[in-house]
Amino acid sequence: MAAPTLTATHHRAVANLLSPPRLAPYLRASGGNLRAALKLYQWNVEMSSAVYMMLHLVEVFLRNSIDKQLRAWNATQINPQTLRPHGRDWLLDPSHLVERVVRRDEIDKAARRARLAVRDSATSRRPVTHDDVLAQLAFGTWRFLLPGRDPGRQLLWREAIGGAFPGLRRPVRDLVRDVDRLHRLRNRVAHLEPLLVVAVVSLQLKAARRVLREIEPSAEAWLVSQQQVSTVAAQQPVAAPRNA
Template identity: 55%
Template sequence: MPPANQTDYHAVVAAKISGPRLAPYLAATEGNVRRALTLYQWSVELSGAVYECLHRFEVILRNALDEQLCRWNAVQRDRQTGRSHSSDWLMDPARLLRRLAGDDIRKAGRRAQTALRGAARAPGHPDVLAQLSFGTWRFLLPDNDPGRQHLWNKALAAAFPSLTGAPSDLVDHVDHIYKLRNRVAHLEPLLNSSMVADRLARMRTVLLAIEPALEMWFVSRQRVTAILKTKP
């Protein structure tokens, strides 16, 4: 229970949260510590709801792209040996994937080994896949790099069969979502309700491009919209 002196209670909490972290909330509440703490708690709750959405979104995006990369990798041949690659693009990546995502794959492989330390098996495709970051998927999408454009044309475009806009619009959506994920991961304030609502809409747009039923499922379970309405 808080001490009888509520002023002291809020002062203690504010001090432990720290001045720099509480500063945006104090600025938004004209320096009122109690209201700033209420706003801080609301932002924490919103961050949790946003993270739930990001969790679902990232898993769906990851699996959609992984499926197409497996298909593409299976029809690639090593230029020097003529050997056909397997469908496992994480364990046996073709040359283009080694260039575009080789570092990410190696780091994910090491993280998978650490996670399985003590287990009686080596990391497999699902283990390494789970350790790849959102940034891997963001930066496999097309840009001015001819290799990324080739990979989009030959493989990744098929992950978005219901895409109606330009690929560049899709990349822009994913980029904004990627930046929101970084913001949430670093516990930064989410005080801009319009920004959060926009990113939620972008997630819905990308999911619609993958499969409309996934977007319906996503919307039916998200809490962001309800929490935005309760902003103090």
């Protein structure tokens, strides 16, 4: 089936469905030209897709690297009730510090989502595993496990999580700043917000590369070989101002 030829009527109908507030940044960047604004909007959809793919890789590499360290560390912690060490499964058998820093309610919500996912996808009944729950934790979990003012987070960094970044050669605060940038970017993409300033997105790609390089140089190389952010950025139909 051939694609329909779009007319001004189509453009106006689509603009109304998008709503004036949502379309406003694109119209500003396009000098009020509706057709150009819609073209820019479609480009933003493609940019969001490229950014999401980049963040997908960063989140999985970051999550798994931290998880490996927490598994080993959790097994060294004594359960005060049983006087025996906790298991490596820090999500299903968390030590007191993990439970406080990650927050018990966040673990419980992830576990509930994991049970639903297992129930909906499994061909046979099976128990929820650590990896099932791990996959349901939000990006913010990893952002707020990194060291800050909280003494517990600082202790976890020194004894466990710092080992997830063997290539770190800069101040920890710079790593935290980069992960925070990526967390905020993920929120923008999740809420379908504009990513019109390609210079800013390019800086966030550089932040992703730095974080992955400090986890494992091969992870950075993989990201560089797979990411589409640079390609889509070069195709931006209208250069948006920095305050777009």
